[in-house]
Amino acid sequence: MAHLSVDNVDLSFETATVLTGATLTVDQGEVVAVLGPSGSGKSTLLRVIAGITAPDAGTVTLSGDDLTHVPTHQRGVGMVFQENQLFPHLTVGENVAFGLKMVGIPAVERRATASDWLARVGLAGFDSRQVSALSGGEAKRVALARTLAVEPRIVLLDEPLTGLDRELHDRLARDVSDLLADLAITAILVTHDPDEAATIAVRSLHMDDINE
Amino acid sequence: MSALPRRVIAALSIPPSVGLAVFYVWPLLTLSFRAIDGDAVQTTLGRRATWEVAWFTLWQAVVSTLMTLVVGLAPAYIVARFNFRGRQLLLGLITALFVLPTVVMGAAFLALLPDGMNQSIAAVIAAHVVFNLAVVVRTVGPLWEQLPSDMEGAAATLGASPWRVFTMITLPLIRPALVAASSIVFIFTFTSFGVVRVIGAAGTRTLEVEVWRQAIQLGDIRTAVVLSILQMVMLAAVVVWSSRAQRRYSQPLGLEPSARRMPRRGSERRQVALIGITSFAVCGAPLFALAARSFSTPSGWSIAAWTQLGRTEVRPGIRLGIDPLDAVRNSVENALWATLFAVVIGALASLAIAAARNTGRFLDVGMMLPVGTSAVTVGFGMLITFDQAPYDWRAEWWLVPIGHALVAVPFVVRATVGVLRSVDPQLHAAAATLGASPTRAWQTVVVPFLWRPLTVGATLAAAISLGEFGATSFLSRSDSETVPIAIEQLLGRTGSLLQAQGYAMATVLAVVTIALVAAVDRSHQLRTLARSTINGPN
Numbered sequence: 001m002a003h004l005s006v007d008n009v010d011l012s013f014e015t016a017t018v019l020t021g022a023t024l025t026v027d028q029g030e031v032v033a034v035l036g037p038s039g040s041g042k043s044t045l046l047r048v049i050a051g052i053t054a055p056d057a058g059t060v061t062l063s064g065d066d067l068t069h070v071p072t073h074q075r076g077v078g079m080v081f082q083e084n085q086l087f088p089h090l091t092v093g094e095n096v097a098f099g100l101k102m103v104g105i106p107a108v109e110r111r112a113t114a115s116d117w118l119a120r121v122g123l124a125g126f127d128s129r130q131v132s133a134l135s136g137g138e139a140k141r142v143a144l145a146r147t148l149a150v151e152p153r154i155v156l157l158d159e160p161l162t163g164l165d166r167e168l169h170d171r172l173a174r175d176v177s178d179l180l181a182d183l184a185i186t187a188i189l190v191t192h193d194p195d196e197a198a199t200i201a202v203r204s205l206h207m208d209d210i211n212e
Numbered sequence: 213m214s215a216l217p218r219r220v221i222a223a224l225s226i227p228p229s230v231g232l233a234v235f236y237v238w239p240l241l242t243l244s245f246r247a248i249d250g251d252a253v254q255t256t257l258g259r260r261a262t263w264e265v266a267w268f269t270l271w272q273a274v275v276s277t278l279m280t281l282v283v284g285l286a287p288a289y290i291v292a293r294f295n296f297r298g299r300q301l302l303l304g305l306i307t308a309l310f311v312l313p314t315v316v317m318g319a320a321f322l323a324l325l326p327d328g329m330n331q332s333i334a335a336v337i338a339a340h341v342v343f344n345l346a347v348v349v350r351t352v353g354p355l356w357e358q359l360p361s362d363m364e365g366a367a368a369t370l371g372a373s374p375w376r377v378f379t380m381i382t383l384p385l386i387r388p389a390l391v392a393a394s395s396i397v398f399i400f401t402f403t404s405f406g407v408v409r410v411i412g413a414a415g416t417r418t419l420e421v422e423v424w425r426q427a428i429q430l431g432d433i434r435t436a437v438v439l440s441i442l443q444m445v446m447l448a449a450v451v452v453w454s455s456r457a458q459r460r461y462s463q464p465l466g467l468e469p470s471a472r473r474m475p476r477r478g479s480e481r482r483q484v485a486l487i488g489i490t491s492f493a494v495c496g497a498p499l500f501a502l503a504a505r506s507f508s509t510p511s512g513w514s515i516a517a518w519t520q521l522g523r524t525e526v527r528p529g530i531r532l533g534i535d536p537l538d539a540v541r542n543s544v545e546n547a548l549w550a551t552l553f554a555v556v557i558g559a560l561a562s563l564a565i566a567a568a569r570n571t572g573r574f575l576d577v578g579m580m581l582p583v584g585t586s587a588v589t590v591g592f593g594m595l596i597t598f599d600q601a602p603y604d605w606r607a608e609w610w611l612v613p614i615g616h617a618l619v620a621v622p623f624v625v626r627a628t629v630g631v632l633r634s635v636d637p638q639l640h641a642a643a644a645t646l647g648a649s650p651t652r653a654w655q656t657v658v659v660p661f662l663w664r665p666l667t668v669g670a671t672l673a674a675a676i677s678l679g680e681f682g683a684t685s686f687l688s689r690s691d692s693e694t695v696p697i698a699i700e701q702l703l704g705r706t707g708s709l710l711q712a713q714g715y716a717m718a719t720v721l722a723v724v725t726i727a728l729v730a731a732v733d734r735s736h737q738l739r740t741l742a743r744s745t746i747n748g749p750n
Contacts (some may be wrong), residue, residue, distance in 0.1 A: 013473070014473070014474055047365070050365070050368075050369050051368075052362075052365040052368065052369075053476070054476055054477045071368075071373075071374075072365070072368035072369055073368045073369075073370075073371050073372055073373050073374075073377075074371075075369075077369060078369055078370075079365070079366065079369040081362050081365070081366055083360065083362065085360060085362050085363045085365070085366035087363065087366075087367070087381060088385070089384045089385060098367070098370050098372075099370035099371050102370055102371035102372050102376065103371055146370065147369070147370075150370060150371060152369075
């Protein structure tokens with residue numbers, strides 16, 4: 001049975017129609033890449049799944065639950081943003097622990113968990129650093145750790161590796177791929193780079209296939 | 213621009229420097245020396261009443277500031293984040309309130325709230341809140357607009373409810389702007405004078421009002437001087453605190469170009485509509501009430517207050533010491549002279565500041581000083597300085613316009629210096645290579661750029677002069693009231709016709725001020741500056 005299904009989602013903004021009857025299913029544990037040029041609605045699709053943008057029509061279902069009218073913070077959908085969106089007023093450790101704090105895990109425990117996750121993405125000991133002092137690759141790893149730390153039901157990756165230089169890009173792509181495989185987590189990767197899609201995902205779709 | 217002969221620069225800077233020294237520095241020094249002199253300090257500071265006034269000044273400013281922040285965040289949010297019909301109108305309305313003379317704002321709340329409730333501390337605080345909404349909306353809004361909304365989305369995907377997103381992410385990130393806005397609002401409300409005097413609630417005396425009461429009503433100059441210094445010291449402490457706080461809370465933010473959008477979901481639309489309509493109601497009601505009360509008499513609606521503005525007879529044979537039409541004449545004359553003084557002095561200062569490099573900064577800072585001093589302090593200082601021959605200028609017709617000009621000059625300078633500094637030095641060099649002497653080249657290249665900023669400066673100066681109340685309260689003679697003085701006196705009398713006339717004059721002043729400021733309301737910087745003189749510390 002499909003873990004995530006997006007059915008017939010329509011969405012238009014003041015100036016443009018972005019999604020028309022968008023339909024997509026992802027199985028449990030599957031990593032799917034969504035390809036398409038910029039402006040084709042890839043990011044918007046992820047926002048609809050996360051509940052950040054409400055669709056005009058259609059439904060989003062996750063393990064049988066209709067999420068269409070569930071607010072973002074109750075969906076259990078994790079998302080890594082293109083610009084990371086790390087919180088600049090919090091340390092690296094506090095960023096990673098943020099989601100754990102939201103579910104009421106005590107401070108000591110969440111600090112330990114955050115440290116573990118930082119080690120897991122290759123940033124052991126970065127806990128008390130300032131977000132503004134991170135390099136591009138480091139910030140991306142922190143964003144990934146922050147999203148994975150809350151063990152979401154599905155992870156959405158919005159062009160996570162865009163803008164990094166080639167060598168860093170390739171290394172991170174392999175690391176992300178390994179991490180997702182280790183966790184056996186369901187994920188959707190949005191990208192415009194077919195090589196990146198091939199490295200990280202097991203199945204690739206084009207926006208043209210998703211929109212009606 | 214530069215390359216102007218040094219003696220020309222010196223000649224340009226003499227009139228503004230002398231004006232500043234005589235009409236600003238000297239009065240302030242007189243004020244300070246009078247305070248040090250004698251045991252007035254001990255007596256005044258030993259009085260319980262002094263500390264009661266100081267305490268009231270402080271707590272009403274704190275409460276007004278906190279409430280302005282709380283009330284202002286909602287319109288700041290919708291204006292920053294959404295495009296909606298009426299957005300520009302709402303911004304315009306909030307800005308219009310902000311530039312109203314203090315006396316008009318006081319009158320508006322006197323008119324709005326029902327009798328019995330309108331002369332209260334609550335009315336003073338409500339007036340302060342509506343007055344200063346623009347500070348919050350215009351200081352916090354631009355930062356909020358540029359915060360990436362995805363950052364809030366990121367927090368939500370991590371399980372943060374909308375309230376926690378606001379308190380844990382948004383609020384800390386807009387805090388630098390909140391601190392800046394609150395220190396501005398605090399300074400305005402701490403030095404509140406016109407609003408407090410017009411509303412005239414029992415037990416609501418700020419330090420500014422008490423300085424005026426002691427000096428003008430009770431004739432106790434020594435006490436007034438000490439209170440004036442006490443006020444300046446408390447204000448300075450706040451300014452130091454706020455600049456430290458602003459530095460502490462500043463942090464690097466990844467700001468993005470604005471991504472305002474139409475509200476989408478039903479709940480979002482309802483939220484924007486609710487906040488928008490409430491904001492329009494809160495901001496529009498005082499202005500509406502002001503106009504409405506000018507037509508209201510105990511026996512129904514009437515235009516009597518307007519048609520009888522020119523008559524001074526209250527009853528046959530009984531005259532009142534206030535002549536509304538005379539006040540209008542006085543105000544217009546004052547405004548013309550104040551504008552002339554401010555423009556001439558401001559233009560000379562701007563030219564000197566822009567032409568001279570390092571020495572120019574000295575003059576630049578000096579010309580800005582009057583903005584940092586409350587108008588009450590300026591007026592009071594002039595009153596006690598120019599009271600002895602050969603400097604007994606209290607009866608001179610030009611003293612009030614000079615006081616107004618002093619408050620207005622910084623705005624003329626700010627409007628002008630920026631433009632002059634941006635004049636391309638290449639133009640100057642080009643003119644020189646074509647054989648023009650330095651002075652000639654400067655005339656051809658620089659002077660044409662003066663007219664626009666000077667027009668802006670002149671308009672602001674006129675608006676400032678027409679609404680000025682703080683300095684005027686000390687300087688105007690009893691037979692030549694200005695419009696704000698007449699409004700305060702009319703509203704303080706009993707008799708519904710007199711009150712309605714007060715509201716009618718306040719309505720006229722509101723319309724004229726808004727029209728003048730709207731005419732030059734192009735540059736954001738000017739808008740921010742405009743407030744601090746028109747209403748600001750007076």
